[in-house]
Amino acid sequence: MKLTKQDIQFIDLYLENSDVIYVDIRMEMVDHVASDIENQIEAGDTRGFYDIFKDYMVENKAQLLNDNKQFLKLADKKIWKTFVQQLKSPLTPILFLASCLGFYILFQNYSIETFRLFISIIPLVGLTGFILTYVVYQGVKQNKRFSVVERLAFPFLAFYQLPNIFISRTKDINGTSDLFWTIGGASLSLTLVMILVIISIKLFMDYESRFKSVV
Numbered sequence: 001m002k003l004t005k006q007d008i009q010f011i012d013l014y015l016e017n018s019d020v021i022y023v024d025i026r027m028e029m030v031d032h033v034a035s036d037i038e039n040q041i042e043a044g045d046t047r048g049f050y051d052i053f054k055d056y057m058v059e060n061k062a063q064l065l066n067d068n069k070q071f072l073k074l075a076d077k078k079i080w081k082t083f084v085q086q087l088k089s090p091l092t093p094i095l096f097l098a099s100c101l102g103f104y105i106l107f108q109n110y111s112i113e114t115f116r117l118f119i120s121i122i123p124l125v126g127l128t129g130f131i132l133t134y135v136v137y138q139g140v141k142q143n144k145r146f147s148v149v150e151r152l153a154f155p156f157l158a159f160y161q162l163p164n165i166f167i168s169r170t171k172d173i174n175g176t177s178d179l180f181w182t183i184g185g186a187s188l189s190l191t192l193v194m195i196l197v198i199i200s201i202k203l204f205m206d207y208e209s210r211f212k213s214v215v
Contacts, residue, residue, distance in 0.1 A: 003034050007049050014057070018065065022147040024207070025071045029064055036060075075147040079155060082199045095194055099187035107179065119186045126156050126193035146207050152200050159192055 011033050015026050037052050045052055086092065107115050 003038060003049065007053075008034060010049075011053070014053075015064070018061070020065070020068050021145055022071075022150070023144045024146050024148070024210075025068055028071065029067065033060075033064070072147055072151070075151050076154070078148055079152060079199070079203070082203060083155065083195065086195050086199050086202075091198075092191065092195065096187055096191045099190045100183055103183045103186055107183065119189075122186065122190050122193055123159075125190065126159065126196055148203055149207060152196070152203065155196055156193075159189070159196065 008030060011030050012026055015029055015033075020026050020029060033053075033056065037049070037056060040052055040056075103115070103118070106118055
């Protein structure tokens, strides 16, 4: 026996009201709960869906909410795994070298204040890229929330202050060595931020494909 569409929607709404806010996690849980209830019915439980569901939740709700926390940890692991994979991409050294060249040309042709200004806007590159892709994504998804998508904000915040380290070094550029360290550090920061933007787009597209049915 299969549950009706209304039964499935009831389970989904119940989980959403129980703070399982992310659609992808709820879909996994709804499948699990529905399967368990269908098994009970097939095993001979003659009660109605709501009575079976009520008793099921009394017994299993705490475990489901704990599973929700575990799913969030898995979402974080997926983000960092995707980030490491992108670091190994041939595109990464190209971005780094291009950044180094760009900062070097900037330093040679403009004032130190302009050089520092460009380093200071590195975080805005990532912030703007994330906001634009996220806004577009949320517009497509009609404001549905997905675990990996929203938790991408954490690595962006983690890298947000990194360029400040190299801005402070611009006050002490007294030789070639100082210049190369500053340009290398700023280029590394910019490369990491750009990689985050790239994996954001990849993960957004992956979720759009996997969860197209819930749009």
